[in-house]
Amino acid sequence: MPAIFPLNGKPNAVVTLGDKKALMEHGLSEGLNMSALARRAGVSPETITNWRLDIRQAHVASQKPKRQPARLTATPPKTAPISTPKKEAPMPQPKPRLSREEKIAALETQKREGLNNREAAERAGVSGPTWSAWKKDLGYVCAPVAQKAPEPATQPASAPVAAVLRQVAITRPDGMKIEVSMTAEEIRALVA
CATH class of the missing domain: 1.10.10 (Arc Repressor Mutant, subunit A)
Structure with missing residues (x-):
């Protein structure tokens, strides 16, 4: 050493x-x-x-080889023939931007077909981060999957039901108790 x-x-x-x-x-x-x-x-x-x-x-x-000093000669040095420049590879064309409606349609397709984000992004031809940005920008403005509307509860016409208020008490996991007065119809709509 x-x-x-x-x-x-x-x-x-x-x-x-x-x-x-x-x-x-x-x-x-x-x-x-x-x-x-x-x-x-x-x-x-x-x-x-x-x-x-x-x-x-x-x-x-x-x-590296040492450079030789330039020599003065009576005859000019031969020059290389002029070559044509190499063709450069064409620049890739940017993908056309999708309209808001097309993005929403793609998001609805994801929801309707149950695709995960990666699968949906691949199908739309975009990257995962782009897909996530679409969801964020649009607030995931997709119509929910068509669901069957609940049939309204029918009451017998012979017995009109008075709007009787009932007390509903809900206790949250943190111990807070919420008491609400509701009609039977409102309770049915809430539970349905």
Whole structure:
């Protein structure tokens, strides 16, 4: 391990590229992982990772060929023939936006057919977040599934029923008691 290490307590220590390489070689020869090497060197594991990147970049830079200086010649250099530019792939066309009525129809289809959000979004050709945004924007304004209306209770015509009020007491789970006066017809409509 290079003499500069460990760095514990050495503020502003200058670590050269050679020191970094020597430390990495030491770690490899000892079979140390990055955390153990960082502990021995007195630095954080992130610093070791950054030093590895520094070494790699220096190696790549040293492998690049050196540029040759320009030479003045009496004959002009040959130029490459002009090539036609490559055709770029066409930009994908945005999907047509659906009208409010079309969105509502899709939401009603989901409700009518009992589809979950993923299935309904796939069927409509949109993403899940778009589907959720539609539901939120429209307040899920879908007509409820057609239900059979309850038949009105019929009373015998011979005996007119007086509107007799009955006391109804409801106790909520939190202990609050609600008392309401209702007619028999109102109670039937509430329970139905």
